[in-house]
Amino acid sequence: MATDLDRFVEAEGRDALIADVRRRIDAEGITYVYYQFISVTGRIMGKGVPAAHWESIANKGFQLVYGATANLFVDRHGNYIGYGPEAAELVGLPEPETFEVLPWDRRVARVWCTCFRNREERQNPGAFLSSDCRSNLKQIQAAFEEKHGLHLRAGTEPEMMWLNMKEDGTPDVSGVTKPYCYHIDQFSELQPIIHKVVEYGNALGLDMIQGDHEDAPGQIELNFNFDRAEQTADNLSTFRQVCKQVGRELNVFPCFMPKPFMGVSANGCHHNISLWRDDENAFMPDTDDRQKPSQIGLWAIGGILEHLGALTAVTASTVNSYRRLWDTGFWAPVFADWGFQNRTTALRVSAPGRFEYRSVDSAVNPYLSMAALIAAMEDGIQRKLDPGEPEERNIYEAMEAGKEVKKIPMTFGDALDALEADEVVRSALPGEMYNVFMHYKRDEWERYCATVTDWDVNEYLDVLP
Secondary structure (H helix, E strand, C coil), X not given: CCCHHHHHHCCCXXXXXXXXXXXXXXXXXXXXXXXXXXXXXXXXXEEEEXXXXXXXXXXXXXXXXXXXXXXXXXXXXXXXXXXXXXXCEEEEEECHHHCEECCCCCCEEEEEEEEECCCCCCCXXXXXXXXXXXXXXXXXXXXXXXXXXXXXXXXXXXXXXXXXXXXXXXXXXXXXXXXXXXXXXXXXXXXXXXXHHHHHHHHCCCCEEEEEECCCCCEEEEEECCEEHHHHHHHHHHHHHHHXXXXXXXXXXXXXXXXXXXXXXXXXEEEEEEEEECCXXXXXXXXXXXXXXXXXXXXXXXXXXXXXXXXXXXXXXXXXXXXXXXXXXXXXXXXXXXXXXCCCCCEEEEEXXXXXXXXXXXXXXXXXXXXXXXXXXXXXXXXXXXXXXXXXXCHHHHHHCCCCCCECCCCHXXXXXXXXXXXXXXXXXCCHHHHXXXXXXXXXXXXXXXXXXXXXXXXXXXXXX
16 A cells, blocks of 8 residues: 555656756756655754765655654653654655755755655554654645645744854854844844844745834844745745744854743744635635635634644743743733734734734744644634624733733643643644653753752842841
8 A cells, every 4th residue: 555655756747846946956066965755843853965866866755763853852761752763754746846946055055855664664654754743734734724725824934133153153142233123223223143044934935025123122024925834934934944044154143942032022924814715815805894704714723722832832832932922012912812903902003904913022933823723713613603793902901990801821831731722723733643742841941940040049049037
């Protein structure tokens, strides 16, 4: 019986695409190829191989330990996360249509890969590796589209802080510019960085569109155009890779940590999302009220609000993420409500036909977040969940007037508990993906809880008598 791996290798038109890549390699003098996939935390993992072996890797794949999907990290007890050292090795196979030359070194190319269980496994040999979050998103999107005729399109707003470097080559926790929001002079100071990011981004297929200086030290937001969810996730990963290279070239540090500074805004990564039927936006208003999405859009909002607690574990996926929620006064999206152009709620209808999911930050793994959003919206559509009327007031004023509104989880531990109890969102992390994610993130939370910090020492060192 043919396996997932067999069907992937034997897909119609694949041989022609592999031959096209060989012609590019020869014509452009490419000597080396990075074969890339994504770990549970959104890191870009993989292997490098001389370009002479392109056909062999394209047909047979490369092997790497399963634990690479968990960054090959160990937990605080010394156990490898997700998979032990006795586990088999995954097989990574390139997707030739994603082959791109790196604009900063045109001898080197990169190609995205799909990961499979080893051919010799006793159980499910050659099956899609369920801890491959990138492949999971593709499969979840395809199943959703087949069942409902809808697919998710998304745009992200990746905020980041560019930090100075110390003489020893390590990052200094100080921004290159002052925290002046939308200030063109501060934006201009970062223009050499911006030029490089836009140049490299465009060369790698990102349609770079707009940007601005945000209100934290060295903080900018550079946007690229929206696309299908799986393509946008790839684009965000490529964007991060570009920023890291630009930082190396210009001796600055691209910081995607959600909250490196208190008292100023955090690094968010708002997801602007809409559901489409072919090329028709299914969220566009279907009444005279231009501020309300369609009925399908309202049910989708209802699904997200229903599952917001569990979603938070996936979209605010680090201990540091919750510093953002506790630093009040910076539009942190802590309340489970929605409104039109209302930045005090977790969901904002940002324009007719799309809404902005705000409880997501710069450390997000977009493959997990978008898969989870599909699952939540599908549940809302199937159950016809009513999100209620949009909140037009500042949510804090509405609460002072007596409105009862739930908060999203305010610690990472509480968010992980919510995920554990939510079968719908858990379905977006199928099979081994959930086990790897929960092992990794529970350990992260426990390591934090088991650590004495500067705050502890300052608060309690002289506590008695």
